[in-house]
Each structure stands twice: as structure tokens, then as C-alpha cells.
């Protein structure tokens with residue numbers, strides 16, 4: 001089953017997008033089927049709890065998530081949380097996340113916001129029984145040189161996240177197939 005990588009920054013100079021691209025590159029190098037999506041390219045509506053769910057772009061995105069065994073979310077840290085775009089994505093696609101293996105790649109301004117992902121992680125775990133990979137990638141501006149990700153430790157952590165994602169997604173396949181939702 002494929003791994004979906006979703007970049008959740010709307011900033012044209014996003015650093016978390018670079019984390020996403022590095023993960024996609026590593027997965028493909030490992031001959032793993034990986035698909036990268038960028039929320040900048042999708043005209044997603046804001047979740048209104050009503051008609052937004054019927055939007056065809058939302059349906060297509062939910063279908064992509066449903067078909068994936070694992071999802072890597074690359075997100076900015078905003079206000080000690082994920083970006084509003086990332087949260088909106090989850091609000092819109094809700095049940096499509098059921099039983100997914102989920103990993104996080106975060107870009108932040110400073111080192112002290114490293115637990116900012118926990119609210120979303122808890123929600124995915126408790127609402128949709130996602131298996132959250134307890135190996136986050138967390139990068140700050142200091143890990144980039146002239147806009148390029150250059151910290152070898154972060155690059156290694158991305159590779160580790162990808163490798164454990166593949167193993168856990170394989171282990172979860174029987175559980176995901178048992179749901180009868182695919």
C-alpha cells in the first residue's frame with residue numbers, strides 16, 4: 001500500500017515542504033510507492049461541518065487518504081499547534097484516516113515547540129485509531145542553509161521515520177483490510 005505525504009504549509013518558501021520532499025525522495029529510493037500532495041495546490045474549502053464535505057476536491061483527497069496505508073504529515077508549527085491548513089485537512093477528511101499509520105515532519109521557529117503536534121496526534125489516535133509513529137522529525141531554521149535542508153541529523157531522522165513507517169504500515173495492513181472500508 002502506498003505512503004501519502006501531505007505538505008500542509010501554504011508558505012511559498014516553506015521549510016516543512018522540504019522535509020516532505022526529502023521523505024518522498026527517500027521512500028522512492030527504497031522502491032516504496034509514495035505520493036506527495038501539497039495543500040498549496042488544492043483549493044480546499046474551510047471545514048464548515050456541512051456542505052464542505054460534499055466538495056469534489058475533498059472527496060478526492062479523502063479517497064487518496066483512504067487508499068494509503070500510511071500518511072506522513074509535514075506541517076508548520078503555528079501557535080504551539082499544527083497549521084490551520086493541517087487541522088482543516090483532518091476536519092474535512094475525518095474518517096478516511098481510520099487505522100492509518102501516521103508520522104509527522106514539523107518545521108518550527110524554535111526548539112521549544114517540539115510538543116506542538118501532540119494535540120493533533122491525540123485526536124488522530126483517539127478519534128480514528130491511527131497508529132502514531134513516536135519518532136517525529138522536528139526542524140528549525142538553523143537546520144537550513146540558504147533555504148536548503150542541510151542538517152545531516154535531520155536528514156537521517158527523516159530516513160529513520162520513513163523506514164519505520166514502511167515497517168509499521170506492513171504490520172498494520174491486516175488490520176486495515178479488516179475494517180471493510182476499502
Ligand SMILES: Cc1cc2nc3c(=O)[nH]c(=O)nc-3n(C[C@H](O)[C@H](O)[C@H](O)COP(=O)(O)O)c2cc1C
Nearest residue numbers: 009011014015016076077078079080108109110113
Ligand atoms: C502564525 C505563526 C505562528 C508561529 N508559531 C510558532 C510557534 O508557536 N512555535 C514555533 O517554534 N514557531 C512558530 N512559528 C514559526 C514557524 O513554525 C516557522 O516559520 C516554520 O518554518 C513554518 O513552517 P513552514 O516554513 O513550513 O511554513 C510561527 C510562524 C507563524 C507565521
